Amino acid sequence: MALKEAGLDSLPGPGAEILSDRVRRLISKGKCGSQEWLDVMHEAHKLNITTSATMMFGHVETITERFEHLVKIREVQSRKPADAKGFIAFIPWTFQDVDTLLAKIRGVHNLTTPEEYIRMIAMSRIMLPNVKNIQASWLTVGKKTAQICLNAGANDFGSIMIEENVVSAAGAPHRFTSKSIQDAIREAGFGPQLRNQQYEFRAMPAVMEEQVITY
Secondary structure (H helix, E strand, C coil), X not given: CHHHHCCCCEECCCCCCCCCHHHHHHHCECECCHHHHHHXXXXXXXXXXXXXXXXXXXXXXXXXXXXXXXXXXXXXXXXXXXXXXXXXXXXXXXXXXXXXXXXXXXXXXXXXXXXXXXHHHHHHHHHCCCCCEXXXXXXXXXXXXXXXXXXXXXXXXXXXXXXCCCCCCCCCCCCCEHHHHHHHHHHCCCCCCCECCCCCECCCCCCCCCCECCC
């Protein structure tokens, strides 16, 4: 409440990883448990603080645990106040394994295929009917796969990222500018739409400055 009174109106959704304590003990020891993560999000929703939710998959989790993750997100969203947005977006992304301890010590590597990621987007849309926006992670899967995701349930292509240094350090190689993002959306058969963090539409400037992603 103190943070809200000071101006906080949203929380990011990273850190969800896979909402299974078995998995979290293996890949993110030291982070909060799955229920604590869900409880924080629920309390934020009760204060009408908008949040997002993520899933980082393609490491040690089972298919069942992926589905359990989606069920938990859906259940928390179902308990938000009627006038709250709750989870405004869901963003699944694939484990990036370059120079990670999981790869070096445990021999865990990302073996997900583009087809598997597209299916995850489609299943997210089906299993999360109460989460309005599903975002394709171009940063981790690249342009072509993200474009196909727009036809598989995703309605958000994301945006440029300035000083992103987490998944890029783990091997995510993809780069976009504001113009190339718009071009990619048009190539997929859709019209780009500028929005703010609350997914409220903004008018597209006549000329958008060419912005290069820097890491």
